[in-house]
Amino acid sequence: MARAPLHPGSPHPADRPTSMTRVLIPSGALGLNYDPEALARGVAARPDIIAVDGGSTDSGPSYLGRGVSKYARASTKLEWAGLMKARAIAGVPLVIGTAGTCGTDAAVDWMLDITREIATEQGTSLKVAVLRSSQDIGRVAESFEAGNIAPLPGAPDVTAQDIQACSNIVALAGAEQISAALQTGADIVIAGRTTDTAIIAALPLMQGCHGGGAWHGAKIGECGALCATNPQSGVIMIDFDDAGFTVTPMADGAHASPHTVSAHMLYENSDPFILHEPGGHLDVTGARYTALDETSVRVEGSKWVPSDRYTVKLEGARPAGCRTVLMALLRDPRYVANAALWAEDIVTKCTAKVLDRMDITAEEFTLEIRLMGHSASFGMLETRHADPVEIGVIGIITAPTEDQAAEIGKLLNPYLLHHPLTQEEEQPTFAFLFSPPDMHQGTVYEFALHHVMHLTDPMDAFRLEVTHIG
Numbered sequence: 001m002a003r004a005p006l007h008p009g010s011p012h013p014a015d016r017p018t019s020m021t022r023v024l025i026p027s028g029a030l031g032l033n034y035d036p037e038a039l040a041r042g043v044a045a046r047p048d049i050i051a052v053d054g055g056s057t058d059s060g061p062s063y064l065g066r067g068v069s070k071y072a073r074a075s076t077k078l079e080w081a082g083l084m085k086a087r088a089i090a091g092v093p094l095v096i097g098t099a100g101t102c103g104t105d106a107a108v109d110w111m112l113d114i115t116r117e118i119a120t121e122q123g124t125s126l127k128v129a130v131l132r133s134s135q136d137i138g139r140v141a142e143s144f145e146a147g148n149i150a151p152l153p154g155a156p157d158v159t160a161q162d163i164q165a166c167s168n169i170v171a172l173a174g175a176e177q178i179s180a181a182l183q184t185g186a187d188i189v190i191a192g193r194t195t196d197t198a199i200i201a202a203l204p205l206m207q208g209c210h211g212g213g214a215w216h217g218a219k220i221g222e223c224g225a226l227c228a229t230n231p232q233s234g235v236i237m238i239d240f241d242d243a244g245f246t247v248t249p250m251a252d253g254a255h256a257s258p259h260t261v262s263a264h265m266l267y268e269n270s271d272p273f274i275l276h277e278p279g280g281h282l283d284v285t286g287a288r289y290t291a292l293d294e295t296s297v298r299v300e301g302s303k304w305v306p307s308d309r310y311t312v313k314l315e316g317a318r319p320a321g322c323r324t325v326l327m328a329l330l331r332d333p334r335y336v337a338n339a340a341l342w343a344e345d346i347v348t349k350c351t352a353k354v355l356d357r358m359d360i361t362a363e364e365f366t367l368e369i370r371l372m373g374h375s376a377s378f379g380m381l382e383t384r385h386a387d388p389v390e391i392g393v394i395g396i397i398t399a400p401t402e403d404q405a406a407e408i409g410k411l412l413n414p415y416l417l418h419h420p421l422t423q424e425e426e427q428p429t430f431a432f433l434f435s436p437p438d439m440h441q442g443t444v445y446e447f448a449l450h451h452v453m454h455l456t457d458p459m460d461a462f463r464l465e466v467t468h469i470g
Contacts, residue, residue: 019207019208019209019241019242020209020239020240020241021048021049021203021204021207021209021239021240021241022045022046022047022048022049022237022238022239022240023047023048023049023050023051023200023203023204023217023221023237023238023240024039024042024043024045024047024049024050024051024086024090024235024236024237024250025050025051025052025200025221025222025224025235025236025237025238026039026042026050026052026079026083026086026224026234026235027052027079027224027225027234027235028053028222028223028224028225028226028234029052029053029054029055029056029071029223030052030053030054030071030076030079030080030083030096031054031069031070031071031072031075031076031079032234033075033079033232033234034079034082034224034233034234034235035233035234035235035250035251036082037251037252038233038234038235038249038250038251038252038254039082039083039086039235039250040086041235041250042086042235042237042250043086043089043090045237045250046090047090047092047237048092048203048207049092049093049094049095049182049203050083050086050087050090050092050093050094050095051094051095051096051097051199051200052083052094052095052096052097052199053096053097053098053196053199053222053223054096054097054098054099054100054101054103054111055069055070055071055098055099055100055101055102055103055107056098056101056196057102057315057447059101060445061317061445061446061447062317062444062445063101063102064102064104064168064170064315064316064317064445064447065167065168065317065318065319065443065445066167066168066445067102067104067105067106067107067167067168068100068101068102068106068107068110069100069101069102069107069110070101071101073110073114076111076114077114077117077118080096080111080114080115080118081118081121081122084115084118084119084122084124084188085122087187087188088122088124093182093186093187093188093189093203094187094188094189095178095181095182095188095189095191095199095202096111096188096189096190096191096199097173097178097191097193097194097195097196097198097199098191098192098193098194098196099111099190099191099192102168102170102193103133103134103170103191103192103193103194104133104134104168104170104192104193105132105133105134105192107192108130108131108132108133108190108191108192111190112128112130112190112467115128115188115190115469116469119469119470120470123470124470125468125469125470126187126188126468126469126470127184127185127186127187127188127466127467127468127469128186128187128188128189128190128466128467128468128469129181129182129184129186129188129189129190129464129465129466130189130190130191130464130465130466130467131173131177131178131180131181131189131190131191131192131194131462131463131464132192132462132463132464132465133170133171133172133173133191133192133193133194133461133462134168134169134170134192135169135170135171135314135461137163137164137166137169138164140163140169140314140316140453141160141161141163141164142160143453144158144160144163144451145160148453148454149314149451149452149453149454150311150451150452150454151450151451152313152450152451152452154450155449155450155451156447156448156449156450158448158449158451162318162448163316163448163449165318165319165448166316166317166318166448166449167317167318167319167445168316168317169314169315169316169449170192170193170314170315170316171193171312171313171314171453171461171462172193172194172195172198172278172312172313172314172315173191173192173193173194173195173198173278173312173462174194174195174198174277174278174279174312174458175197175198175201175202175205175214175277175278175279176278176279176458176459177191177194177198177458177459177462177464178191178194178198178199178202179202179203179205179206180458180459180464181464182202182203182206183206184464184466186466192462193315195277195278195313196218196219196222196223197215197218197219197222197275197277198218198277198278199218200217200218200221200222200238201214201215201217201218201277204217204218204240204245208242209240209241209242209245210240210241210242210243210244210245210302211303211304212244212282212283212284212301212302212303212304213240213241213243213244213245213299213300213302214240214245214304215275215277215282215302215304216244216245216282216284216287216299216302217238217240217244217245217247217299218238219264219265219269219275219282220238220245220247220261220264220265220299221236221238221247223264223267224236225249225250225251225254226264226267227247227249227256227260227261227263227264228249228251228254228255228256228260229249229254229255229256229257229260230249230251230253230254230255233249233250233251233254234251235249235250235251236248236249236250237249237250243300244298244299244300244301244302245298245299246292246296246297246298246299247261247296247297247299248295248296249295254295255294255295256295256296256297257291257297258289258290258291258297260297261289261297261299262287262289265284272284273285278310278311278312278313278458279306279307279310279311279458280304280305280306280307281304281305281307282302282303282304282305283302283303283304283305284301284302284303285303286301286302286303287299287300287301287302288300288301309454310454310455310456310458311452311453311454311455312452312453312455312458312461313450313451313452313453314449314451314452314453315447315449315450316447316448316449317445317446317447317448318445318446318448319443319444319445320398320444320445320446321365321398321399321400321405321443321444322398322399322400322401322402322404322405322440322441322442322443322444323396323397323398323405323440323441323442323444324397324399324402324405324406324408324409324438324439324440324441325394325395325396325397325409325438325439325440325441326394326395326397326409326412326413326416326432326437326438326439327392327393327394327395327432327433327434327437327439328392328393328395328416328417328430328431328432328433328437329390329391329392329393329430329431329432329433330342330390330391330393330430331389331390331431332428332430334421335421335428335430336387336388336389336390336391337387338421339371339374339391339393340371340374340375341421342419342421343369343371343393345419345421346369346412346415346416346419347367347368347369349415349419350367350408350411350412350415351367353411354367354408354411357411358404358407358408358411360399360400360404364399364400364404365397365398365399365400365404365405365408366396366397366398366399367395367396367397367408367412368395368396369393369394369395369396370393370394370396371391371392371393371394372391372392372393372394373388373390373391373392374388374391376392376394393416393430395409395412395416397409397412398444402440402442405440406438406440409438409440410438413437413438416430416432416437417429417430417432418430
């Protein structure tokens with residue numbers, strides 16, 4: 001559908017027919033909030049689609065491992081209800097990718113249940129397309145043994161048995177799978193795990209917009225207004241056409257500039273010029289960024305390079321044991337100054353006691369102490385040093401069972417409360433944050449896959465369902 005540009009400076013001459021696709025992006029992720037006034041401004045500009053991301057792996061493997069959302073249901077429902085109203089007003093599809101943070105079937109069903117609840121409350125009838133990304137773990141293991149799965153740089157070495165140990169595996173859908181869902185004519189598309197860009201690039205590609213511009217604009221808009229000067233507002237509009245794209249933040253007082261837009265290629269991307277997606281890669285080496293005014297930026301010159309084989313990324317998480325955590329505080333200046341030596345001595349002595357008193361081997365458990373305010377993030381690699389007033393001590397135990405982790409935690413407890421730096425000095429007493437000080441996390445997870453899977457047909461790893469609500 002042709003659209004008038006949001007700003008008169010946008011280069012759409014009347015003598016050149018331009019097919020424009022307007023994508024409204026409310027925020028970087030559902031659950032992070034968005035500016036309702038900016039959203040209303042975007043709806044009034046007549047978008048062709050509303051697209052929002054639902055999650056990522058940013059918060060670690062536990063959500064994928066358990067198949068649950070990190071965001072509160074109350075926040076998700078409130079924001080989704082607002083987007084469902086906006087969709088009804090605009091009369092366009094509403095798409096969410098990576099539903100429920102991790103995009104597993106369970107998370108998709110959670111999002112579908114919320115959608116049903118809101119539709120009942122709003123009194124609306126909807127056609128909903130559900131794109132499922134969860135993988136049959138046995139089939140993934142078979143595909144691995146058949147040589148159809150290849151590691152990405154930095155991927156762990158895995159076997160078919162390692163894959164079988166995963167609790168959840170998802171494939172990341174691209175534009176082709178989102179396009180298939182949109183082609184059902186659905187009012188709402190709830191997609192499992194997708195690439196962050198797929199939900200934005202799909203419709204522009206379907207409508208014949210520039211390939212490089214579609215993928216580049218999708219990358220710029222994936223996190224909403226993060227590419228603008230008021231990132232917390234969330235809402236952004238991107239106009240795609242046959243030569244490139246124009247990005248415009250919708251919040252009052254928000255601005256985009258060539259700097260803020262081009263810089264987003266560095267966000268969560270190791271190469272600022274290349275972005276890999278299912279079916280090819282984006283090359284922005286020749287991209288040109290032009291400020292149309294104080295608000296909007298025009299981008300042209302991006303290239304889409306198709307690959308020889310169609311691949312999708314796999315993400316998998318598996319149980320890594322059960323965890324108990326203890327927390328204490330050091331404030332005595334001598335212990336603060338010698339915290340690393342103190343912690344190392346505790347780990348050595350407590351580990352020996354665990355091996356002596358429990359039926360467990362050294363390979364079956366881990367015991368570590370992290371020093372907050374000292375070296376908790378980088379350990380021995382820390383290069384910045386200061387003289388903190390106090391140090392937070394976190395004892396982290398991971399063992400095969402909850403009972404074993406809890407027992408090791410009880411063995412560690414006295415050390416964190418009273419352990420002296422030397423044998424000769426008086427017994428010190430430190431502070432626990434809570435009573436009891438040990439916190440049991442239950443099963444914890446680790447990422448097990450950072451691989452791609454070759455597909456003959458883009459839909460081979462995905463399932464598309466259409467349901468009617470109301």
